[in-house]
Amino acid sequence: MQISPENIQKVLYELFLKYKFNNTNAKLLANVFTESTLDGVSSHGVNRVPLFIEYVKKGVIKIDAEAEKTASFGNIERWDGNLGPGIVNATKCTNRAVELAKQHGMGMVALRNTNHWMRGGTYGKQAANANCISILFTNTKPNMPPWGGKDSRIGNNPFVVSIPRKKGHVILDMALSQFSFGKINDYRLKGEKLPYHGGWDDKDELSNDPDKILSKERGLPIGYWKGSALSMVLDMLATILSSGNSTYKINSKEIETAISQVYICIYPEVFKDNGLPEKLLEEIIDFTHSVEPINPEDTIYYPGERSAQTRAKNLKEGIFVNRSIWEKIMAL
Structure with a gap:
C-alpha cells in the first residue's frame, strides 16, 4: 500500500505521544522513522515501530x-x-x-x-x-x-x-x-529469496532463504x-x-x-582547502561512474546515491508500506 510521508509522520507522532514521549522526542522519533522509510530503508523505519513500542512496554x-x-x-x-x-x-x-x-x-x-x-x-x-x-x-x-x-x-x-x-x-x-537482519526480514515479508547467500541454515549450509536464516540468526x-x-x-x-x-x-x-x-x-x-574537497570528490565519483557495467542495464552508484533516488521517487509517488506492518502500527 502507498502512504504519503506526511501521513506516516502524523500517525507515528500521535503514536509516540500516546506512549508518553514528550512532544520534542515524539516529533524526533516520528521524523527519523519516516525519513528512513522515505529513503527506502523500511527495515529500520516503519517496520521497526511495532518492536520499538514492544520494548517501550517492557521497559527496555x-x-x-x-x-x-x-x-x-x-x-x-x-x-x-x-x-x-x-x-x-x-x-x-x-x-x-x-x-x-x-x-x-x-x-x-x-x-x-x-x-x-x-x-x-x-x-x-x-x-x-x-x-x-x-x-x-x-x-x-x-x-x-x-x-x-x-x-x-x-x-x-x-x-x-x-x-x-x-x-x-x-x-x-x-x-x-551481508544483509542486515531487518533487510532479511524485508525479503521475508515480501515472500522473496535473498539475491545472494545471507547466512546459515540449521544444517550449517549457506542459504538465501530468509526463514531459514532468521530461525537461528546466523548471518554471513x-x-x-x-x-x-x-x-x-x-x-x-x-x-x-x-x-x-x-x-x-x-x-x-x-x-x-x-x-x-x-x-x-x-x-x-x-x-582551508578552498573548494578542493568538492573537486576531489567529483574526480573520484566521475571516474567510478565512467566504468562500463558488466550488464548494460546496470548503473554504478556512489554510497548514498540510490537512497537519494529512492527518496525522490517516494516523495513523488508515496511510500510503499507493508500492509500487515501498517495494520500493526494502527492497532497500537
Missing part, C-alpha cells in the same frame, strides 16, 4: 531517559545513554561530536548503555548536513558466527562513514553482515573472514572507548539493550 527503552556526559578529555567525551531511546541518544551524541569537531577540528563521543539507533545513516547525514565528516559505529547482540564457527559470537555491528558534498552527501551505511559476515575480524575490532573499540558492554555482555541480556557506540566527527574547514 526508558522513555524519559536521555544520554548525559560522564567524562571529558578535551575533544573526547564519554556519555551514558541511561537506556533511553536510541534515536534520541544518537541524535544528541552526533550533535555533540559535531560541536567538538568545530571547536577542535575533530571530536569523539563514546556512548554506553543505549538502545538501537535504527538506521545509522541518519546520523551520518546529520553530521554531513553540519558540514562534518563522520565515522560512526555500534556493537550489537551476537548474530553472526566468527568465521569457521557454528554458533553466533559476533555482531553485525553497523558502520557508517559520511562525507559532506553539495551535489548530495556521500553516506556509507552498512552492517557487517561481509568478506567472510575479513568481515568477521572487522566485527570483533569494532566491538573492541566501542567497548573500550565507551567503557560499556561488549557483544559478550549484551548476549547475557534477554533483549538487545545497553549497547555501546562511537561517534567521530571531523570538521574539514580547518584545512
